[in-house]
Amino acid sequence: MSARRTLIAGNWKMNGLSADAKALATGLAEKMKAAGDVNFEMLVCPPAIQIPVVATAIAGSGIQLGGQDNHANASGAHTGDTSVAMLKDAGCGYAIVGHSERRTDHGETDAVVKDKAQAAHGAGLVAVICIGETEAERDAGKTLDVNGSQIAGSVPDGSTSANTVIAYEPVWAIGTGRTPTNDEVQEVHAFIRGELAKKVGDAEAAKTRILYGGSMNPGNSKDLLALADVDGGLIGGASLKVDDFWTVAQNA
Ligand code: 13P
Numbered sequence: 001m002s003a004r005r006t007l008i009a010g011n012w013k014m015n016g017l018s019a020d021a022k023a024l025a026t027g028l029a030e031k032m033k034a035a036g037d038v039n040f041e042m043l044v045c046p047p048a049i050q051i052p053v054v055a056t057a058i059a060g061s062g063i064q065l066g067g068q069d070n071h072a073n074a075s076g077a078h079t080g081d082t083s084v085a086m087l088k089d090a091g092c093g094y095a096i097v098g099h100s101e102r103r104t105d106h107g108e109t110d111a112v113v114k115d116k117a118q119a120a121h122g123a124g125l126v127a128v129i130c131i132g133e134t135e136a137e138r139d140a141g142k143t144l145d146v147n148g149s150q151i152a153g154s155v156p157d158g159s160t161s162a163n164t165v166i167a168y169e170p171v172w173a174i175g176t177g178r179t180p181t182n183d184e185v186q187e188v189h190a191f192i193r194g195e196l197a198k199k200v201g202d203a204e205a206a207k208t209r210i211l212y213g214g215s216m217n218p219g220n221s222k223d224l225l226a227l228a229d230v231d232g233g234l235i236g237g238a239s240l241k242v243d244d245f246w247t248v249a250q251n252a
Pocket of ligand 1: 235
C-alpha cells in the first residue's frame with residue numbers, strides 16, 4: 001500500500017457558466033458528505049471567475065479548490081492574469097501550472113512554468129506541474145527524453161512532496177479518447193519519479209504524487225489508478241459531470 005494518498009483532480013478548463021459550476025460543485029459536495037470517510041482526496045479547478053461560487057458550494061465537504069494557472073509575479077501590470085495571493089484569498093490550496101494548453105496557447109516554456117510553480121509555493125499553494133509529450137515526440141521515441149527534460153526544467157528548487165504534485169498528461173491523449181497502454185503509463189510514471197528524485201531526493205520523490213491525465217474516464221480509471229506509480233488523475237471532460245467524476249473517484 002502506497003503512502004501517497006490518491007488525488008482525484010478535476011480540471012474544468014474553460015467550460016460552463018456560474019450556474020453550471022454551482023450545480024457541479026454542489027453535486028460533488030453532496031456525494032462527499034454522504035460518503036463520509038473516503039480513501040482519496042478530491043480537488044476541483046474551476047475557471048478563475050467561478051472560484052468564489054464553487055468555494056461556497058463545497059464549503060465543509062472536504063473537497064479542495066485550485067486555480068488552473070497563476071502569474072509568476074506577485075502583483076502589477078499583467079492584464080487578465082491571476083496572482084497566487086488572489087487564488088489563496090479565494091480559498092484555493094492548489095494551482096495547476098504548465099498545462100499543455102497553456103504551453104501551446106500562451107507559449108509557456110519550462111522556465112515560465114518553473115517560475116509559476118515557485119510563486120505558488122511561495123504563497124503556500126500546492127503546484128500541480130503538468131508535463132507530457134506530443135504524439136510526434138512519442139512516435140519519434142522521445143517520450144522519456146521529453147518528460148525528463150520537462151521535469152528538469154519545470155520543477156523549481158524547494159519543491160517537496162507537500163508543495164508539489166506532478167501531472168503526466170500525454171498531449172495526444174487529452175480530449176481524444178485515446179490513452180497509452182497501462183504498461184506505458186506505468187513506465188513513464190516510474191521514469192518521472194526517478195527524474196524527480198534527481199531534483200528533490202529519493203525520499204521526497206517517493207512521497208510525491210504523480211497523477212495521470214488524458215482521457216481518464218469511468219471506464220478506464222480503475223486500471224489506471226491501480227498502477228504502482230499512478231497516484232491519482234487530472235481529469236478534464238469526465239470531471240464536468242457529477243456521476244462520471246464520482247465514479248472515477250470511487251475507482252481510486
Ligand atoms: P481530458 O480528461 O478531457 O482528456 O483532459 C485531460 C486534461 O487535460 C486534464 O488537465
